[in-house]
Amino acid sequence: MRALVSARLGADFTKLWTASAVSNIGDGVTMAAGPLLVASVSSHPALVAGAVFAQQVPWLLFALISGAYVDRLDRRRLIVAVNLMRAGALAALAVTLATETVTVAVIYTVLFLLGTGETLADTAMGALQPSLVAPEKLPSANARLYATFTIGNQFAAKPLGAWLFVISAAAPFGLDALTFTVAAALVARIRSAPAPEPQPRASLRGEIIAGVRWLWQHRLLRTLAVSMGLGNIAFCAAFAVFVLYCRQQLRLFDIGYGFLLTAFAVGGLAGTTVAAKLARAFGSTAVLRTGLIIEVVTHVTLAVTTTPWVAAAVLVVFSIHAMVWGVIVASLRQRLVPSHLLGRVGSVYALLELGGAALGSLLGGLFASALEITTPFWIAAVVMAVIAVSAWRPLRQATA
Template identity: 35%
Template sequence: MSADLRKMPTGFVRLWSAQTISSLGDGVTHAALPLLALTLTRDPMALAVVTAAGTLPWLLFGVLGGALVDRWDRRHTMWVTDAARAVLLATAAAAAVFDVLSIPLLAAVAFLLGLGSLFFDTAATAYLPDLLGRNSALLERANSRLRGAQTAMSGFAGPPAGSALLALGRAVPLFADAVSFALSALLVRSLPAVPRPATQARESLLRQARAGAAYVFRDRLLLGLALRPAVGNIAFTAVGTVLALFAHDRLGISTYGFGLLLTAEATGGLLGAAIASPLGRRLGTGTALTCTAAIEGLAILGLAAAPNPYLAGLALAVCGAAMGATMVLAPSLRQAIVPAHLIGRVTSTSRMLAMCAAPLGAFLGGWLASTSDVRTPLYTAAGLLLTMTAITASMTSNRRVEAALRAATPADGPGQPESEDPVRQGVPELV
């Protein structure tokens, strides 16, 4: 454990440890699940069903899930969710041992894991600002550590471990991930309690969900923070859809080389997470976010024009670094300025917008590649990212960020007004 991490509150160290362990398990399952499906069928549509099942919970229940998290105790939600995922994967491992695995069963496992991710990630995002006293500097440091650990475990260590464990038996990677979730549940259960924000429990869940979505769309800063990942997901999914084909046909990269290309992006992500806080302090969070968004667009433009694998890898590393910094700065800012009783719904609304955009990007990338050229989706993605940067630059300016931080209350105590109408709650109408 680094000396810098030891300076963080003890509760955060436990949360970091829990998420590091479960991220390793996630990486194992991320590699093993599609390979398990491949042992059962060669039908591309059946394989696509397993992959798509994991994203459906965010599309179907994203905002309602955030409303539930805002009603429930966040720490309790996290450890119960991880315990449930441990039982789920242990059951799937048993099915593998008894040779009763099937595509419908794997799709159900992927769906329920995705549902668990919805509740755990939203609850963890809502819990962290209360744990750290809504201190924006601490939140940036904490999110940097969490993002770095997640990238290292799920992006580097987990996938090769999943492939290696699968060679030992179909049940082994599933059981390993079950153990990771069980350990995470035990660590999360030991976290300190934080005050539970007051909510209007007598109001309908749907009305509370609408209040959370309205809070995002009425605040230009939060809307800008939500639009960037939504448009970004269209662009990056369009790139991801044709990246393997582009690498093979235009760059002459082998299967092994393609893995190295993706590793370059993940390496950049680690660097970006590490430099996010210093970058935010030097430029201001708003300017830093605009710069990282512009760098993403320019990096994808460089990838599209890359004449060889080395420049393509450099472009992806730069893009990964910008994305890594963004994924630290934007959530930290959101956690610092959104009231505790709304953070679950605001987070899930933003995440749902991004998840809904991904299928559009996949269709766009495939259509452009088939009707034009394999580089066309990359150039289009770069144009989308740079246009989005220009549109949202004023929405997430340093002036707006500083005003929002000044207006944010240090914490929402039990006496928080119970009205769920975001206008009556004083949502800033920044125009």
């Protein structure tokens, strides 16, 4: 398999892909063990929830700034340095656990550093990839990266992280430190990544504004970015109360809830295998438009059905669409954005994606508390219908 990928997409992409696979396993292990660690130190709900926020808030604080630095610096070296920094932070956490000196403040600090590193490394990886892969092969490359994330982070790592934590609280974090070290070594071996092109140096604020302005003036990418941001508000508003929806609407409890989450992950994995093929067969425009229709149908179906297998089926289709949409949009952005702006434009997408998710989660809980458990799904269906109508014509440019 490794040789096949190397032959089709290049040896340097294989190193990047392998580094992503290794670090995704480590990330998944920490995501599973992190809540267990916080709960073992403090049972206060606010402190447990705060640990999740500590890792997410850097995206809201630093996404645009990180994008500017990704365009200023050597992206390969930046990824190596950030991965080593994250490995050091996790190793320090493992030491405090082994010596029984860990505190909530230490955990929060490490999680904040991990989230900050994510804003730099993830943005730099997306900006580095187009220099390693031919433009026509970007959909296949992105599909492989998305598949790696789904398999490593969602399927394999979560049970491994919980199991390691039971054996030793320090073990999952030590393993994650090792995965970041290995990932750094792999990226350091990439040879074809070009040095940053010399650009007139403006202030950091000016560079950020230049990236936002460029995106806003590009009709197709602006449409995709706004659609993604608003779509995430709609999606997360509906799925913020999904566990309660399963209990009250579908009459399912823990095992059934886990089954639906698994169905969602299976659909996502299937989406990575068909994304590039669908784009080639039908064109990006048709696939993206169909995806918007799927979003509307998904929310309406979940709002009206009380049958678990219907919900499972629609979630599989939705997650296939979500993965296909992600692969196509990432490939379009990597092809259309000038190399010296890839970091900044990618950071705007990340800010809209995560900001939309945070706002949607907050709104979903409020709507469900004040009205019915299915209200967020109805609202999401209306929002996605408006997005579909508004984006329909601009999406014509996607295939061209």
